[in-house]
Amino acid sequence: MDAINLSHKDAAFTRAVATRSGQSVTACYQCGNCTAGCPAGFTYDMPVSQIMRGVQLGLKDQVLNAKSLWMCLSCSTCTLRCPNDIDVAGIMETLRHMAREQGQVSVPKVNKFWMSFLDTVRIFGRSYEIGVMALYMMRSLRVFTDVDLAPDALSKQKLGLMPHVTPNGGAEAVGRIMQRFKERADREGGAA
Amino acid sequence: MRIGVFICHCGSNIGGTVDCAKVAALAATFPDVVYATDPMYTCAEPGQAAIEEAIKNYQLDGVVVASCSPRMHEPTFRRTVERAGLNRYMFEMANIREHVSWIGKDIEANTNKAAELVKMAVAKLRNNKALHAASFDVNKKVLVIGGGVAGIQAALDCAEGGIPVVLVEREATIGGKMAKLDKTFPTVDCSACILGPKMVDVAQSPNITTYAYSEIESISGYVGNFTVTIRKKTTYVDWSKCTGCGACTEKCPSKKTPDAFNEVTGLTTAITIAFPQAIPKKAVINAQHCKKLLTGKCGVCAKTCPTGAINYEMKDELVTETVGAIVAATGYDLVDWTQYEQYGGGRYPDVITSLQYERLLSASGPTGGHIVRPSDGKEPKNVVFIQCVGSRDRSIGRPYCSGFCCMYTAKQAVLTKDHMPDSQSYVFYMDIRANGKLYDEFQRRAVEEYGTEYIRGRVSKIYPDGKGHLIVKGADTLLGQAVEVEADLVVLAVGVEAAKGAARLAEKLRISYDSYGFFMESHVKLKPVETNTAGVYLAGVCQGVKDIPASVAQGSAAAAKVLSLFSKDKLQSDPQISQVDIKRCIACGKCVQTCPFGAIELFDFRGQQKARVIETVCQGCGLCTATCPQGAIQLAHFTDNQILAEVDALCQC
């Protein structure tokens, strides 16, 4: 492993994370409580506390490429127990936004699932499970990963088979929100 | 008037962001200023000598020094001008460091501001009058509040110096927190063996009067002459008769009383003597658990007591003592750790505090020194210590380090291994703070010789796994991974906070306290024992976290301060007190009505009522001056004309 040259650290990145998340990055004293409590931590390639350290040191590429950003469950346990009152989950979310804007999505399947979900919302105004599944399978080019659940899920009518469309033009209104969002994101140079 | 002005560079502290030479040049143009200069260090010996010389060479009758806060060096420079023959009140200070150079970097603005502050000081000085201190008698007796190790040390040193001491302790016995400890770091001395003799000395000293189970009700007066009212809380036992034989405690039927001395790790009786070495060794009835007091039926202790000391009708008693100085040594309490819901919020019996663990380790504790789990009485194998619970935690408003937890945790890990060779201890820590004599060496021994597993990371959660273990979920940040320990017993190194009621006591003492309730010293570096109230000194953790040697040292330091204060037969009173202009006074009595100290009285002056100030009682607040509509009562050194001069110097330009 090569030594990281700290004299080339990206201070602008540190500042950007602090500004966009509204959090004081320097307040972190690396106690590791976020890592200790993170339920998804065992799937991370970089534990939360090290992501925080990476942000402090301006290690932009390393942080934005971390798979951890996409494995985070947004449960906010890290925020809750941070002794320095840092909204760590908020920082993770900010990093996710920044990574996507830069086109760095290290766990594509998670993102694909999210995009599929938002597609059904865009079309129908509400999400419905079969639609999300179908779109997700198309996107990820994989068959239903939860085949083992299918018998139970189907027999117990766990999956909405019909899209529930909002009745009074709500779907169209949501479509317009998404459209405006996409246009603005394109205009402002972020990848939505 | 001939005024000299000295604009101090304070090295680069002021000179770095204030153009001192320019300020001096401007000052030379202010009215009555005949000499202005900008020395490098005004407070240093050559700086002070230069002031004295200038006073002589330029026939100055007033001096302004622009430098640091007057709270720092006003007394220093007053002595300087006095040495050169001026009255010490013909001196003013402009604070151009704390209020100028340290809070902004704009040299133009700072220089301008510094010059204006000097202008204000000159304007005030032009209205100053020589003031002369009166002298008054000192009551050479000291009050020590708190009978922990710091208070004990202060009391013993004063008593040794021949000073009568009144020692007031809130609990039934002196000894404080140290009396509850099993061993002390880094020598693993038996705490009782080193504190016990000191406690006995207190009991045997003819100079020390101890009021245990008592609290300070009120304090009035001033340095040299304080009057203190002490509330002796009801013990239901006449201590003049109680011999401490303990017969009552053997017979008392209420055997399920929580044992406060043992940090509620065990049970005791409703009538109890805190511990065998208690000083004073006297019984106290816990009214919340005494059958006789609760239901009227019982009275066993009264029947048992061979000296007839039990008195169920007893009430609180107020006693008054007069003293000349006060040492506050009120110590600390543990942070309420039950707010940590993630550690069970107090619901898991096998999650205990470090002080409770001390009682479990102690041979005089409820388990006779056997380490057992409170839940099932079994000996634990895996013991997890968690540091910084209630320390360095902004989220609960306790951002400071409690200082000694690292060391006592290491000690407890060592003792755990001594008690149970098969056990394994784990310590979750963030940083090890072991900067005392032999401290780091001791902590390393805990790791290297005693096999304690130190894990660098905070603990996120403790929960019972349903099978008798506690799962401790932490992180090893050095490894970069979450880790878990299946613990049998978890000991929380709970942080310290100011003792309960510290703020209320501070108000009675008229001293300041910080946002955490610790008492404020006069100067954080140079006057760590004094307070801003003359005659009131601090010792021990009440001033800030510290360990036993530091507390003992500060106790001795406070005693030294008291002894040096009492080395004079008379004290000089502060002449900055109110004075009545008899011809302007119309005896409307508004000053008498508002004075917080009752320092003003009406008297008959050639057939007319007039007000007058009782010199030794007046504290110099100036409330009367702001109250009197005709300006007939003026606070010396802060008269209407002096303050108006300052306001005008600023505004009318």
Place this chain on the structure above:
Amino acid sequence: MSVLAGKELRIVGFLCNWCSYGGADTAGVARATQPTDLRIVRVPCSGRIDPLFILRALLHGADGVLVSGCHPGDCHYAEGNYYARRRLEILKQFLPVLGIDPRRFEYTWISASEGQRWQLAVTKFTQQIHELGAAPAFENAEKLIQIADMALTALRPLGTGQHAALADLKKAIVEKLPELDCVIGWQQSYDAAHSAPLFMRKPEDVEKLVWGPLNVNNLATYLPQYKGKKVGIVVKGCDSRSVTQLLQEGLINRDDVVVFSMPCEGTLDMARINQALGAYQHIDKVAYDEAGVSITADGKEHRFCMVEYAQGKCYSCATPGAVLADVRLGTPTPVTGTPATPPELALLDSMSLSERFAFWHTQMERCIRCYACRNACPMCVCRDYCVAESRDPHWLTQEDTATEKFFFQTIHALHLAGRCTGCGECQRACPVGIPILALRQQIARAVAQTFEGYRPGMNAKATPPLMGFTVEENNIKEKDWNK
């Protein structure tokens, strides 16, 4: 030395030595960057801060004043800041009537350990003052003349007191006279259209006593000089409040005073009446009826209806009967409704801050500094030792500027804070007719709002609000610097 142009404004701070000055030091030690505008005056205690220091600064060029003391409960002198809190709050509420933006003055509590809080307070306050900009100079204010609209609905019937039991009153006075040095009442003055004080010592003096809307003088003004002697006094409702206030302050003894009272039906605004009469040689006739007075001067009859020509204070008067009296005669006058804002104050209320500044400047230019206002005031007890004419303390110069004269008015008003009963003698006595009562009325309003409806002169046993305190103040809010 002038303010750094374009960079700074003039901000004066008054800080107590023990807490806030220490807090400012703590901020300095922590190198907590702050704006440079503030200059600090160190005082021992916030209780030492006479609100007049603040007014002096604000009238003489300060753009803002910040006061800081120990937190309530933590005063080094036990109680000083409790008094300060009340006095400073009343000052803050007083400023607007003068035309000074109350945001130019704040008071706060900062302990010696609160360096950060001090930094926040200074930063926010300086920002606040910069948002307000430089304070306008009083001397530069434009000319503005406005006159109060006196057409108001009174809370009680106004009349001329024709059914008053004057004969009974005279009888009662004659009966009491032997025990008393004298009884103070009213008599006809140089003509039938004016009245003057009457000092009755013999039974025949009592015959001269008159009762009616011309009895404008507040006779309580004379009482303090009789302290120690037994005297009687005839009072209207408003006068009785002055008597009560004098008793409350111990300036007279209850045992030495016998109070005679009859219900008042209102008094005339003599300034307007004299103006209507103009210069005349002789009063031919003064005739009263229920609704008003007809005065014939030099053969010309002038009609003055009470509802139109009463003194401003009479419209909002809710105490036509005496608050305390030993001899009470006549049928009480009914009072209905709640007091409205008095007309002088209503006029000020209708103006913007800059208009008020202009208004007062115009009025103060007219002031001849005769101190008639002070001399007429029954509560102005300093008399010969008034700070207006003293060099030690030297609050006022003899400079003939509107600012100095205005500052005197604020001194008078603040010395009366919580004591002024609103009798209006100051304004009535003013030879040039400056409506200075409005200043006292604003303070009275602030005192009533802040201290649960307290009205001076209603209860001789009460503690005046500014001479006392409560640990918790219900209506005084601590400044929140985080907003």
Place this chain on the structure above:
Amino acid sequence: MSIVYYPGCSAAGTSSDYEKSTQAVCDALGMSFTPLPDWNCCGSTPAHATSTELSAALSVRNLDIAAKMGAEKVATPCPSCLSNLRLAKKRMEKPEFRARVDELLDEASSAELPQTYSVMQLIYEKYGSEFVAHRVQRPLKGLKVACYYGCLMSRPADIMADFGHPENPQVMESLLRACGAEVVEFPLKTECCGASHGIPERQLTANLSGKILETAQNMGIDALVAACPLCQMNLDLRQKQAGKAMGKEFALPVFYYTQMMGMAFGIKLSALGLNKLVVSPEPVLKKWQAALKEGVCE
């Protein structure tokens, strides 16, 4: 003023049983809601993971409709929706943020947006456990249960402060105790179940749900009680997956709290959607009925 009801998307699919039982329990208590017409999805995790402003826009559209209806409060059974709607309202307090969000909407949103509450909180605050106990007809005798809130019902702490301690809420416990159940303190009540990662990262969810189920089972309870559609699905539908991940076999029925309350209120079981539970509730029902009968004999 009325409380507007926002069901959330899963009400019509995965958790129609939650929806059904919620309605039944509210009816039984006499709590009425006005339906929010034309509501849309709050965007859930995918929206806020994409953009805070997009997430807020989707939520605000709903809050705005409610505001224009004059709603005082919005009620939702789903903690995820709750969290999104509350966060959106809080963030809209900042003018710059509001302007950015309004740009995405058809029209600028109302100045005052109503606050959102979980149905559970509304029941608890309006009726309290005493009234609920009074309403009970068939107490949940003999049933030992543990409450599981999931990670979003009490968090983030700053926006959910009115619900209780974020680590140890007590509302569900109080309600179920009022219904006669023996409720044990569940130490993992607010730990995360794996949430929406069930589809793309099933192993993650299986592991987390597995730990929760394991601890719960160790405590010797009859059933786990949930309040979140996603949690319930992960713990119930995915219970076999979780078992496999832990190398254990679980058979722990996972009810919605509204189903349990409905049972206690004497509501017909078919009206509570118990048939949709994947892990059979039969043993629980049997134990309960047996205990009830015993009670009758006493």
